[in-house]
Each structure stands twice: as C-alpha cells, then as structure tokens.
Amino acid sequence: MTQPKLPDDSQPIWFDEASIPTFQPLTEDQTVDVAIVGGGITGITAAYLLTQQGLNVALLEASTILNGTTGHTTAKITAQHGLIYDELINKQGYNPARMYYEAQTDALQLIEELVQNHQIDCHFEKQDAYLYSTSGEYKNKLEKEYQAYDHLNIKGNLENQIPFNVTIENALSMKNQAQFHPLKYLTHLVNLITQQGGKIYEQTTAVDVEDAHGSAVVVTREGFRIKANYVLACSHFPFYEGTGMYFTRMYASRAYALAVKAEKPYPGDYFLSVDQPDRSIRKSYLNGEEIYLIIGEGHKTGQGEGMMKHYKNLKRFCDKVFDENSYEILHRWSTQDLTTIDKIPYVGAISKKRQNVLIATGFRKWGMTNGTNAAQLMSDIVLGNLNPYEQLFSPSRFSADPSLKKFFVENLDVAKHLIKGKMEMPKTQIDDMNNDEGAVIRVNGERKGAYKDKEGNVYVVDTTCTHVGCELNWNESERTWDCPCHGSRFSYTGEVIEGPAETPLPQHDYKMLENFNFNKKESGY
Structure with a gap:
C-alpha cells in the first residue's frame, strides 16, 4: 500500500x-x-x-x-x-x-x-x-x-x-x-x-x-x-x-x-x-x-x-x-x-x-x-x-454530594470561555484566506466568522452562539462553528447542527460587506 x-x-x-x-x-x-x-x-x-x-x-x-x-x-x-x-x-x-x-x-x-x-x-x-x-x-x-x-x-x-x-x-x-x-x-x-x-x-x-x-x-x-x-x-x-x-x-x-x-x-x-x-x-x-x-x-x-x-x-x-x-x-x-x-x-x-x-x-x-x-x-x-x-x-x-462540586467546576469553565471569546481581537482578512479555510474576522469592530469554500465562495455569519451568547470557534476538520460553553455546533452557513442552540446564526452577504471594504486597513483592520 x-x-x-x-x-x-x-x-x-x-x-x-x-x-x-x-x-x-x-x-x-x-x-x-x-x-x-x-x-x-x-x-x-x-x-x-x-x-x-x-x-x-x-x-x-x-x-x-x-x-x-x-x-x-x-x-x-x-x-x-x-x-x-x-x-x-x-x-x-x-x-x-x-x-x-x-x-x-x-x-x-x-x-x-x-x-x-x-x-x-x-x-x-x-x-x-x-x-x-x-x-x-x-x-x-x-x-x-x-x-x-x-x-x-x-x-x-x-x-x-x-x-x-x-x-x-x-x-x-x-x-x-x-x-x-x-x-x-x-x-x-x-x-x-x-x-x-x-x-x-x-x-x-x-x-x-x-x-x-x-x-x-x-x-x-x-x-x-x-x-x-x-x-x-x-x-x-x-x-x-x-x-x-x-x-x-x-x-x-x-x-x-x-x-x-x-x-x-x-x-x-x-x-x-x-x-x-x-x-x-x-x-x-x-x-x-x-x-x-x-x-x-x-x-x-x-x-x-x-x-x-x-x-x-x-x-x-x-x-x-x-x-x-x-x-x-x-x-x-x-x-x-x-x-x-x-x-x-x-x-x-x-x-x-x-x-x-x-x-x-x-x-x-x-x-x-x-x-x-x-x-x-x-x-x-x-x-x-x-x-x-x-x-x-x-x-x-441532582444532589449536593457528589454532584455540586462538579457542577461549579463545569460552569466556571463556561464563564471562562464566555469572557475569553469576548476579549479576542481577530486580525484575519478574507483576502488572505485560502480556499476551504475558515477564520474569525472583524467587521466594523464586530466579530464575524468567514468560510471560503473550495470554489472560493465566501460565507459570513455572526459568531455569537444563539444559546447564551458565547463566542464560537472554527472547527476546520468538520467545517463548523463550535461553542466552547455548551457544545452547540453550526454549519458554515449558520444552520444548527447540535443543540442546545435552536436558532441559526445570522448570515451576512459577503458582496455587500465587500462594498464597504471591511477587510481593508482603512476600515479599521
């Protein structure tokens, strides 16, 4: 072989x-x-x-x-x-x-x-x-x-x-x-x-x-x-x-x-x-x-x-x-x-x-x-x-012993990732992305998620989970947006793949965003 x-x-x-x-x-x-x-x-x-x-x-x-x-x-x-x-x-x-x-x-x-x-x-x-x-x-x-x-x-x-x-x-x-x-x-x-x-x-x-x-x-x-x-x-x-x-x-x-x-x-x-x-x-x-x-x-x-x-x-x-x-x-x-x-x-x-x-x-x-x-x-x-x-x-x-300690540990982990995601400052520009690549970008000061497919088509979505508001991370192995807080997952077009989230991610028209030159330095990058 x-x-x-x-x-x-x-x-x-x-x-x-x-x-x-x-x-x-x-x-x-x-x-x-x-x-x-x-x-x-x-x-x-x-x-x-x-x-x-x-x-x-x-x-x-x-x-x-x-x-x-x-x-x-x-x-x-x-x-x-x-x-x-x-x-x-x-x-x-x-x-x-x-x-x-x-x-x-x-x-x-x-x-x-x-x-x-x-x-x-x-x-x-x-x-x-x-x-x-x-x-x-x-x-x-x-x-x-x-x-x-x-x-x-x-x-x-x-x-x-x-x-x-x-x-x-x-x-x-x-x-x-x-x-x-x-x-x-x-x-x-x-x-x-x-x-x-x-x-x-x-x-x-x-x-x-x-x-x-x-x-x-x-x-x-x-x-x-x-x-x-x-x-x-x-x-x-x-x-x-x-x-x-x-x-x-x-x-x-x-x-x-x-x-x-x-x-x-x-x-x-x-x-x-x-x-x-x-x-x-x-x-x-x-x-x-x-x-x-x-x-x-x-x-x-x-x-x-x-x-x-x-x-x-x-x-x-x-x-x-x-x-x-x-x-x-x-x-x-x-x-x-x-x-x-x-x-x-x-x-x-x-x-x-x-x-x-x-x-x-x-x-x-x-x-x-x-x-x-x-x-x-x-x-x-x-x-x-x-x-x-x-x-x-x-x-x-659900009872205090032995569950309560584990309960607090898991939810402290959620709080950590909730705060961490809000503090991140992405620097990736769509023009720099390869085909079949996803990344967090910044549009007019707001965090967005972009994926450029194998043909070069671009999909842009909000990266705030529609469950409780944690920031999603890109999963390149499955081409999904995954939540580090409670495990919700979304497709690169925003549809819900895994709960607890029930509402899809808002999508954005890349061509309209492009007209604003959001990925250029003069737009804040």
Whole structure:
C-alpha cells in the first residue's frame, strides 16, 4: 500500500451500506398517543416498542433520521463504559453501581433479542471488551476497577497483554459484550414502526411544549402542533428543558474516528485505553471486507485549536499499530455526546410538575446501551409498567454530594470561555484566506466568522452562539462553528447542527460587506 492519507471530507462508514428511508415534513396538526422528538437510537427504539403495543406514535426529526449522534457512533454494545464502576460504588453506593451495570446488560440483551427475532442483518457479533492502561497510574486504577467488578459480580479478568503493537501495563476484560452495524439495525426498526402505523416526519423542528389540560402539545418551528398524552424528548440535547437548566448540568465532548483497511487480520474483541490520549480499537465491515475502527482524541467541544490534529494523532497511532504503509484510511469522522455531572444519564420526567414530558440525554458516548435502556424506561413509564431503573436515571436526582462540586467546576469553565471569546481581537482578512479555510474576522469592530469554500465562495455569519451568547470557534476538520460553553455546533452557513442552540446564526452577504471594504486597513483592520 502507498503512504496512507487522511480523506478530505468527514463521513461515517455506516452510511455506505445502509438504505435509510426518507420521510416528508409535518404539514398539519395532529393528535397522537405519544409524540417523540429525535430520530436516533433512543427515539426509534421507543417508537418501535410503543407501536408494538398498539399506541399511535408520531416521531419528529429536525433533520433526517439517523444522521445525528447515532449515525456517528462507533457502535459498541457494552456495559464496560470506561472506568465507571469503582467510581459509582464510591460515590453512589453498591446498589446504584450494580443497577447501572444491569441496565446496560438488559439493553444489550434487548438488542440481541430484536436482532434474532426479526432476523436483522446488521453484523451483530459477540465480543469481549477490554480496558487497558499504558501508565503506572492507570494500572492501579484498572486494578481498583477489577476489584469493583469482583464486588459487583461482573465477569472479567485482569490480563497483561493485548494483541496489538502497544506496550501496556495491564488490561481488564468484560465478557460477552457485542457490536453491530447501527444503521442497518435501526433502519429495520424504522420499517417495523411504519408497518405498525407509526408516523415519522423529517425536516420538522420541535421548539416548545405547551400544557393542554393534562395533555402536552409539541409546537414546531413552522407552527404546527401535535397533541399527545406523552412527549418523549429523545434529541441529543433536550429540545425542551422546562425549568431543568440541563445545559448547566452537562458538558459536550467530541471524539474522532478512522476507518482503516489493513493487511493484518483483526485479532478479535475490542479495546479502549483508560489513560490519555484515549485510544479505542474495534472491528467492523465495509463492502464485505473486515476493517479496523480507530477512535480517540476526546476533548470538550469548541475548546482547543486545530481540530485536524486529532485525526493526525490517530494516524500516527495507526503507523505504530499496523506498520507504516501497510494500511489505508477509508473514512474519517467525528462524534459528539453529552456527559452529566455524575456520569449517569438523565432519563424520565423532565420535572415533578411535568410528568408527561420525558427526556433522555447525557449518554457519555455510550449511546447504544444507554439509548436502548432509555427507550425501554420511557416506554415503561408511558405504558404504566414498573421499571427497576426509574429512580437511578431520574433527571430530578441532582444532589449536593457528589454532584455540586462538579457542577461549579463545569460552569466556571463556561464563564471562562464566555469572557475569553469576548476579549479576542481577530486580525484575519478574507483576502488572505485560502480556499476551504475558515477564520474569525472583524467587521466594523464586530466579530464575524468567514468560510471560503473550495470554489472560493465566501460565507459570513455572526459568531455569537444563539444559546447564551458565547463566542464560537472554527472547527476546520468538520467545517463548523463550535461553542466552547455548551457544545452547540453550526454549519458554515449558520444552520444548527447540535443543540442546545435552536436558532441559526445570522448570515451576512459577503458582496455587500465587500462594498464597504471591511477587510481593508482603512476600515479599521
């Protein structure tokens, strides 16, 4: 093979082989049993479970289904969520830690049952999951995690090697986990939903929930309304927060992935480092061939500079694992998820006063099991079934110990970036920008964002996030404007890609601005 190169554009592998149906926008008011907002694994699984019980369900998606966080997942189906169980025992206690594990295991079993019962062709495979350390500090942490496994009766072993050219201190396995092709799996569920009479609407943005004498009414940006007994907010960030202020109780982080075709056959199982920089290795398939997925480089959204460096760091890891020139990079992409202050997702009633509006968020990049578990939990609440995990995941559980310290740390970080962005004085001029380059510029004393595409067309937007006013940073690896405060992301033309922001960025006509010579020295540059 020739010297491997990074692809120019970002695209997950999952879309290459999935035939995803399309749906029309909502064009009229409706009344249903349950309105679901969000077309990822949580919303689709919940819609499947509820339509199977004969309920009238409408699912709304602001963009297209499976194109958000679920479409950018690495698709591990596992209860091994990094170093979590020792921490949960110490901060929450034995019972919450054990229940968290059981919830993830139940989710894995539900996915496996659906794959078998519906004969879904989605490359579902059982694999052992491994955590590994490369330093003495994290060797000790893995040993404590192993003790937590033993305490919680989780099947696993402490080992001293993994089948890759990586020097490690130790490794901790969790037996009988799984992986699959998420879009093939969920596309099959989508077809089952519509066969049962469920309605799906794309390009339909929900913006509010109103109370209607015991019912709830979802209001869309276009002004249409869906009245329902229950509303399930399954969007990545809850489109409706009520008084929960969830953006202060979570933070957004990104990770990066490479799909790699290598000469070396994949040895089996999947692996995640617990120290930094984090690295994850798993197998997948593309066009019938076995490939590797190399993932890592996690960081808070909108923070840091030069996002392409994360892909380059993963490529250097590939050089070490595969030997340089013995592999090819087929795809690159990034993903984003939210983490709650105690690392346990928020699933359930949005508040004690709004018991018919349910949310599911904060999956901490473990959305395959957390999202499936959330769908089951919300469906049980709608159907009036008892669910053993309702209290564990309750969004109203926020408490002083151990959450309050983390709460203040995260929000001090937000304040720091809010102030920093306002103080920056950009000096870049559009005339100096290359094609396919974005930068912060200054127009008549105001901060703006410019992107010059591959053909030289220029797009200018405001760079003040429409959520709470933080200043956005340019992400050259995805060609987006990212918020360092709460993780909102916008396209270079200003459209919202990720919440909590709901309003697009104001756009500016470059030609009109050019007439004012805003990028010339006499205009203040």
